[in-house]
Amino acid sequence: xxxxxxxxxxxxxxxxxxxxxxxxxxxxxxxxxxxxxxxxxxxxxxxxxxxxxxxxxxxxxxxxxxxxxxxxxxxxxxxxxxxxxxxxxxxxxxxxxxxxxxxxxxxxxxxxxxxxxxxxxxxxxxxxxxxxxxxxxxxxxxxxxxxxxxxxxxxxxxxxxxxxxxxxxxxxxxxxxxxxxxxxxxxxxxxxxxxxxxxxxxxxxxxxxxxxx
Amino acid sequence: xxxxxxxxxxxxxxxxxxxxxxxxxxxxxxxxxxxxxxxxxxxxxxxxxxxxxxxxxxxxxxxxxxxxxxxxxxxxxxxxxxxxxxxxxxxxxxxxxxxxxxxxxxxxxxxxxxxxxxxxxxxxxxxxxxxxxxxxxxxxxxxxxxxxxxxxxxxxxxxxxxxxxxxxxxxxxxxxxxxxxxxxxxxxxxxxxxxxxxxxxxxxxxxxxxxxx
Numbered sequence: 001x002x003x004x005x006x007x008x009x010x011x012x013x014x015x016x017x018x019x020x021x022x023x024x025x026x027x028x029x030x031x032x033x034x035x036x037x038x039x040x041x042x043x044x045x046x047x048x049x050x051x052x053x054x055x056x057x058x059x060x061x062x063x064x065x066x067x068x069x070x071x072x073x074x075x076x077x078x079x080x081x082x083x084x085x086x087x088x089x090x091x092x093x094x095x096x097x098x099x100x101x102x103x104x105x106x107x108x109x110x111x112x113x114x115x116x117x118x119x120x121x122x123x124x125x126x127x128x129x130x131x132x133x134x135x136x137x138x139x140x141x142x143x144x145x146x147x148x149x150x151x152x153x154x155x156x157x158x159x160x161x162x163x164x165x166x167x168x169x170x171x172x173x174x175x176x177x178x179x180x181x182x183x184x185x186x187x188x189x190x191x192x193x194x195x196x197x198x199x200x201x202x203x204x205x206x207x208x209x210x211x212x213x
Numbered sequence: 214x215x216x217x218x219x220x221x222x223x224x225x226x227x228x229x230x231x232x233x234x235x236x237x238x239x240x241x242x243x244x245x246x247x248x249x250x251x252x253x254x255x256x257x258x259x260x261x262x263x264x265x266x267x268x269x270x271x272x273x274x275x276x277x278x279x280x281x282x283x284x285x286x287x288x289x290x291x292x293x294x295x296x297x298x299x300x301x302x303x304x305x306x307x308x309x310x311x312x313x314x315x316x317x318x319x320x321x322x323x324x325x326x327x328x329x330x331x332x333x334x335x336x337x338x339x340x341x342x343x344x345x346x347x348x349x350x351x352x353x354x355x356x357x358x359x360x361x362x363x364x365x366x367x368x369x370x371x372x373x374x375x376x377x378x379x380x381x382x383x384x385x386x387x388x389x390x391x392x393x394x395x396x397x398x399x400x401x402x403x404x405x406x407x408x409x410x411x412x413x414x415x416x417x418x419x420x421x422x423x424x425x426x
Binding site (some may be wrong): 033036040041060072082111112137 | 222244247249250251252253254273274275278279281282285286297299300301303306307324325329347350351352424
């Protein structure tokens with residue numbers, strides 16, 4: 001399991017201080033949509049230079065101009081870029097082309113897809129590296145996370161699975177049971193009074209899960 | 214008709230020079246998704262200060278966190294923000310709440326909606342200011358623009374209609390026949406060797422349309 005730290009509603013200086021503390025214990029650093037709109041894609045390259053051991057994900061939720069938009073993120077230094085699963089197939093395929101050209105990765109966000117498992121299978125066929133079981137920010141959006149994770153994980157055969165949305169140490173064990181490749185944690189780390197402890201707690205849960213025979 | 218100039222794949226300095234030339238002949242200045250990711254929402258306030266006679270649109274295509282994301286754009290100085298029509302109703306409603314609180318406007322982009330006219334009626338009921346008939350960047354995406362414009366215009370009763378996607382002087386007359394409130398022009402102005410002339414040409418077409426009895 002890779003642990004992805006999402007930076008969304010956090011200032012640039014505070015984010016930098018946080019990543020300085022936890023970068024040795026996370027795998028992927030995500031710049032969320034609001035963070036990128038507030039600070040520009042420049043931060044992606046800045047982070048790549050400052051933390052060469054981290055993979056960087058630019059959550060730009062591509063909806064149009066797949067190749068062009070993905071290339072913007074990859075050129076800025078991102079290792080992963082997100083497209084929306086609700087985007088047109090041509091848009092997804094464009095982002096995948098940009099990824100293949102650069103050796104980078106596309107994750108398709110299943111947010112608001114009518115049939116997440118069915119769309120995940122189509123996205124896999126379109127060549128995405130993985131799909132993101134993302135239940136969204138709005139109230140009530142998270143209630144079906146585990147069910148969605150189960151159905152999507154069962155439907156795909158090759159693509160990696162990422163899980164995002166309101167994940168905290170208390171919800172991590174149930175998620176780990178489905179063995180996702182990437183677990184995305186945001187607010188429960190960035191809002192914690194002890195972010196280093198929160199990251200360590202999630203890491204320990206992942207180790208325990210692995211230790212189960 | 215309001216003429217909206219979209220700034221997408223253009224550098225910041227070049228954009229500034231272009232807007233200096235044409236600002237007296239356009240109504241809405243749009244900062245497109247790639248421009249904002251490349252330069253941050255800071256440019257919205259900068260443009261509002263430099264061109265107080267223009268309305269500013271931030272095309273951030275909100276998909277999640279409607280209230281929070283719309284507020285980011287409105288706080289930066291935007292008069293209009295875009296949400297995706299494919300977003301969840303709760304997300305749309307959140308963006309509308311932010312608009313009502315600030316006296317600003319939400320436009321819902323119909324890109325990749327399965328039933329544009331049906332979704333436009335729902336979006337109208339959710340309280341958006343208008344809907345955007347947007348056929349997208351990918352090849353082939355623009356072929357149904359007029360048909361989509363006709364069906365959407367015929368379905369809604371209150372919302373404003375905006376039209377975007379590959380519009381040039383040669384395609385403007387057919388679009389104006391449907392009397393949209395906003396016509397969005399990007400590349401055919403930004404890529405023109407005579408952008409002032411291109412804006413004037415579209416303006417003249419709009420005047421002619423109005424003069425038809």
